[in-house]
Each structure stands twice: as C-alpha cells, then as structure tokens.
Amino acid sequence: MVDAAAEGVGVEERRGVQERRLRGLVDRLLGAGGVQAERLRDCGVSSGRDVGLGSLGRLATVRKRDLWEHYPYGLRAVDAGEVVCVHGSSGTGGRPTLVPYTARDLDIWGEVMARALGGAGATRSSVVHNAYGYGLFTGGLGVHHGAVRLGATVVPVSGGMTERQVRLVQDLRPDVLTCTPSFAVHLGEAMVAAGVEPTSLRVGVFGAEPWTEGMRGRIEALLGIRALDVYGLSEVIGPGVAAESLDSEGMLNVAEDHFYVECLDADGNQVPDGTPGELVFTTLTKTGMPLLRYRSGDVATLAGPVPGAARTLRRMSKVLGRTDDMLVVRGVNVFPAEIEAVLLADGRVGSHYLVVEDRRVAARPELRVLVEASGGADSVGAALVVALRERLGLTCDVRVVAAGTVPRAETGKARRLVRWASGPAPVAGLD
Ligand code: DLL
Secondary structure (H helix, E strand, C coil), rough: CCCHHCCCCCCHHHHHHHHHHHHHHHHHHHHHHCCCHHHHHHCCCCCCCHHCHHHHHHHCCECCHHHHHCCCCCCCCCCEEEEEEEECCCCCCCCCCEEEEHHHHHHHHHHHHHHHHHCCCCCCCCEEEEECCCCCCCCCHHHHHHHHCCEEEEEEEECHHHHHHHHHHHHHCCCCEEEEEHHHHHHHHHHHHCCCCCCCCCEEEECCCCCCHHHHHHHHHHHHHHEEHHHHHHHCCCCEEEECCHHHHHHHCCCCCCEEEEEECCCECCCCCCCCCEEEEECCCCCCCCCCCCCEEEEEEECCCCCCCCCCCEEEECEEEHHHEEECCCEEEECCHHHHHHHEEECCCEEEEEEECCCCCCCCCCCEEEEEEEHHHHHHHHHHHHHHHHHHHCCEEEEEEECCCCCCCCCCCCCCEEEEEECCCCCCCCC
C-alpha cells in the first residue's frame, strides 16, 4: 500500500474522517454560493453541522446537465486565481464539460493515482509506459501525476503512433502499461505483427472505457501480464477514483476517503451491496469544483473490502454499463457489456467488434453486431446468433467481416456502440 494510513485504516475511523470532511465540503459549497449552495439551502441546510453521512440521501444530487447549464466554470468554488489547470471530457455523445483544479486537487489526484499504481505492484523502480492521451482528457496527465508521486519513471508516450510505441516498449522495457483496454489489444497485436515479445511488461492498468472479464482474459493472454481495471471520471477528478489491486479479487478499491460513493436505484434509493445501481460520488476533499452527490450515470455494484485484506476500502464492481447506454430493443434491455461477454466467450472471435443499434425503422429496431473472426464465417455467425439469443433473449443480426474492418481507436476511447437512425451505414460491412 502506498498510503497504509488511508487505505488500511479501521472502517469506523475512516467514517469519522468522511463525516468531518463532508461537513467541511458543505461549508465550502455554502460559502461559494451558486447552484449547489442554493440546493443545500432548499434542503434546509445552512451549515456543515446540519449534515451527516447517514442523512446524505435527503440532499439534492448534481448531474452532467448542471455542468452543461453552468458551462464553462459555473460550479467552480474558488477564486479564479486558485485554479492551476483545467481538464474535461471531449463530450462524445453530449456537450463538453470542463473541470477546474486547484494545486490541492492535483495533489489529491497524484495521491490516489499513486495508490492505484502501487496496488498494481508498481514501485519506484517501475517504468510506466503511459499511452493514455495527454491533454484535456484526464487519462494521460492523471496517470502521469500518480507515477511521478510514486517515484516511478513515466514514459509520457500518449496515444497514437503505434509503431513508435512498439519500439519504445522494446527499448525502454517498461513493466507497467497504462492505456485503454482497446489500445492494449491494438498495441499487443502490433507487437505480435512486429515480432516483438513484451517480455518486460508485468501489469496493465486499463480503464476509461467499459471492458469485460472476457476482454481481460484476451489482454492477459496477448501481453502475458495481469490486466487490472482503473476507473474515474473527470467531473470527480479523473482516473484513480477507484482501482483494482492485485489482491482485490476482481473489484476496484474506491478511494472513499476522498470520494464517498453511493449506489442508487432509478428512484434515487440506496440499493443493497451486490445489487446494480448508479454510482453517485461526493468529492469530500476537492476544492476547485467540489461536487455533492454527483450522479455518474455509471452502473455497478458495491461491496465491502475483501475479508482480512490490508485495504479496508469499499469496492465497486467493473462498470456494467451506463444508465444512458442501456439499449432497449423490442422491449428487451441490453447493456453493451453483455454483448461483449458473449462475443469474447467464442475463441474464434477477434477482440475488435462493433454494436450498431439500427433504428431506421422505428417500429422494428435491430441490433447488428459486426465481428472479425477466424474460421468459417457462416458457422461463427450462426453460433453467435444462438449464443446472443440465449443470453439476451433477442435475435441479433451478426455480420462476420474481414480482419481489420472494424475501426480501431488509436487515440481516445473505443467506439463500440453506434446508433444508426437514418442515412448511410455508419461503417462498411453493414449493407
Ligand atoms: O475516462 C477518466 C479515466 C481515464 C479513467 C483513464 C480511467 C483511466 P472521462 O473522460 O470524464 O474520464 O470519462 C468518464 O468513462 O463515467 C465511465 O462511463 C467511463 N469509464 C471510466 N473508467 C472506466 C472503467 C475518464 N474502468 C467515463 N470502466 C465514466 C468502464 C469507465 N467505464
């Protein structure tokens, strides 16, 4: 553990810290004014003393829509002079959001990302090949801050230029790879094609987009590493909100001393551990743009720590889907991750695929799935139709296309779901 006092403290003691920090946060929000202060006052809160973790559920939530409506900096809670940098999301599928950070926020970010890397086994002697994009996107610089804090050597290679990345892996012999899971596959395939064996790599810390256990298996086999998940969102801080460790048994340790997490059903009621719900985060310590009860839109389950483990943090499952990504096709609810689970369970199917929600005929929406496969295209396609029908209760149109047809993401997040409402086919191989 990088910070045993924070990660391994007794649960009651941590709760005391969280309570104190929550009151401080509420005082800061009230002092800053703006929409969050207004909502607190509407809920009868005029001081941090009026709130507690047990009664958090009665306070209003904030959503992405609030950030858009107060774009660019309406939720900033400090003077402009205290802001040292800005990050945000590109706004794929919506408008961009911007997040102002203070020096203290960067410090917290470095700390939680250092914990994430440490939990994956990285040390001061590690070389971290960081292929998350550098820029407004939080992936590149977030991992960078964590690696520097840990004292490791970070190679800030960013996204793209895959051939050069293969060369750098060969020359600098990194033990840690950080990038999106889809880029890990792409890089691994490029190494195979170049005849380069990734022998120095031990572990990968992958996130920023959904990926399943099936994809984990593929990446581990391709690169000969342990593949761990890291989760985060720019509104809350970026990568490091939660991260798997070597011993966290497939779930991600939430940095809940900084980011208090709730899991809610569609009506906003807390669900029991193990039941999927929307993750809602409260940034207990952030100062630039602190958020009280931010609805992430990400669906996962929560659990306590692994019994007897050194880390006493609550854990979240891998992200199961997004509240706004759930496809409702002919009355059947489907998360894209369920489709990935079925596809990758078939060893003949490649790791790049695309799901197209075809709504050109409103009365009869179709799910079309594009895969690359080895072996007889007809038999693979037919087997996948059966397997998808069994798992989802829905007949999908499966198209087996030539290797290299499905678009790859060399930079940014993989686009695995496309909505097709009118016009020409969004990718070749569909018509
Ligand atoms: O993607 C932060 C990040 C960078 C996380 C690098 C991990 C690694 P945003 O661009 O604001 O921030 O996008 C946040 O991405 O709400 C999730 O829907 C999705 N997401 C992030 N990590 C994961 C993950 C970064 N491990 C949004 N699994 C989030 C599934 C993820 N989805």
